[in-house]
Amino acid sequence: MRPMIESFLLCARMALAVLIVxxxxxxxxxxxxxxxxxxxxxxxxxxxxxxxxxxxxxxxxxxxxxxxxxxxxxxxxxxxxxxxxxxxxxxxxxxxxxxxxxxxxxxxxxxxxxxxxxxxxxxxxxxxxxxxxxxxxxxxxxxxxxxxxxxxxxxxxxxxxxxxxxxxxxxxxxxxxxxxxxxxxxxxxxDPLVRPMGRWLVAEPAAETAPDPAAEYDAIVADFRAMLEAKPCSVTGADMMRMERQVELLEKLAGHGLPNVNFRNEQKAACAIAQNGAYGLADLERLAVLRQAECTDLTGGLSESLRDAARDLQRQVAPPSGYLRFAEIGLFGINDPSRRNLSPAEGNARRDCILDWLEEGLFAG
Structure with a gap:
């Protein structure tokens, strides 16, 4: 009798183990x-x-x-x-x-x-x-x-x-x-994640040392430009899509837009510059003046903001045809003052300042 009971208990234990698993x-x-x-x-x-x-x-x-x-x-x-x-x-x-x-x-x-x-x-x-x-x-x-x-x-x-x-x-x-x-x-x-998931808004109240979206944005741009410097023609569309998605998330986190870096245009320009050489800074200063200068930028020499704009153009203007394309946009703004929300008189004054500055540089030698 006892062996039967022990056998029954053993079967029961095995069945219970299977059930638990x-x-x-x-x-x-x-x-x-x-x-x-x-x-x-x-x-x-x-x-x-x-x-x-x-x-x-x-x-x-x-x-x-x-x-x-x-x-x-x-x-x-x-x-x-x-x-x-x-x-x-x-x-x-x-x-x-x-x-x-x-x-x-x-x-x-x-x-x-x-x-x-x-x-x-x-x-x-x-x-x-x-x-x-x-x-x-x-x-x-x-x-x-x-x-x-x-x-x-x-x-x-x-x-x-x-x-x-x-x-x-x-x-x-x-x-x-x-x-x-x-x-x-x-x-x-x-969307596929491009950064670790953040805090739970209710379960994990915001920390006093929460990351600054603008600082994170600057870090993304710096990483991107370092990639371009190392391998300008090898940065992939997937790389740029990942960074664009990161910026989109940061803008939603910040609740407002962040400075707009066009990753794709910069990559295209960087690759073209690596293959064809870069425009000189003096040429790009003239281009910056043509595109966005106001009379105040040209009084007493080129303003620092225009010099910064020229340095930015080094990352955007791709040879062999990029210069003319960027210059055409500047000419549209000169010929049609309304594109810059200027009256005809204000547009004429701006045009004269720009042409005077360009002529002085052209005949300086």
């Missing part, structure tokens, strides 16, 4: 969340429909790839359910609370992570999400389903190049004293 882990459990967020929901408490969704996620090739701070992996788009009823989707950089508005299913945005898809689209007209306190339309399952469908097929390419997927915003309003909600379909763009 088979229990699904929390969705996206490998992704680290701030300590100030609630802990993930226990696997046994995940609702049935989302548990089935997790099984679908896990069947996709590449789901087990570890998460990274500066690039998306497939597992970043599986929601992490927290024990307070909210859910985090790391790949979108958003934490959501399911609820209802005027009887409609919605997902309230309770936190957003810098540089993620929702952070980038929070104020986009006409159907931005409105930041923290805004709403997605639908349920967590419907949002998850849209992501799973979009990330089927050539998943690696979508993660590498970015993708869009269908979703909706939910905008509450009042009609004749009754609460209503307007559901607006939209496509949400998920």
């Amino acid at each position: 088979a229990l699904p882990a929390p969705l996206g459990a490998e992704t680290a969340l701030p300590d100030s967020m609630p802990p993930p929901l226990a696997a046994s408490e995940i609702p049935r429909n989302l548990s089935i969704a997790l099984d679908d996620w896990r069947k996709k090739p590449g789901f087990g790839q570890p998460s990274s701070p500066d690039r998306h992996v497939l597992g970043d788009f599986a929601p992490i359910l927290l024990n307070d009823g909210t859910a985090v989707i790391p790949g979108l950089g958003v934490r959501l609370r399911p609820g209802k508005l005027a009887g409609r299913d919605v997902l309230e945005i309770v936190d957003i992570r810098e540089f993620g898809a929702v952070w980038s689209a929070r104020d986009d007209p006409p159907f931005g999400f409105g930041g923290v306190g805004g709403h997605f339309g639908g349920t967590l399952f419907s949002l998850d389903q849209a992501l799973r469908r979009t990330l089927s097929g050539d998943t690696a390419k979508r993660l590498r190049e970015g993708f869009s997927f269908p979703t909706s915003t939910a905008v509450p309003y009042t009609h004749e004293g009754e609460p209503r909600v307007q559901i607006q379909p939209r496509n949400l763009r998920v």
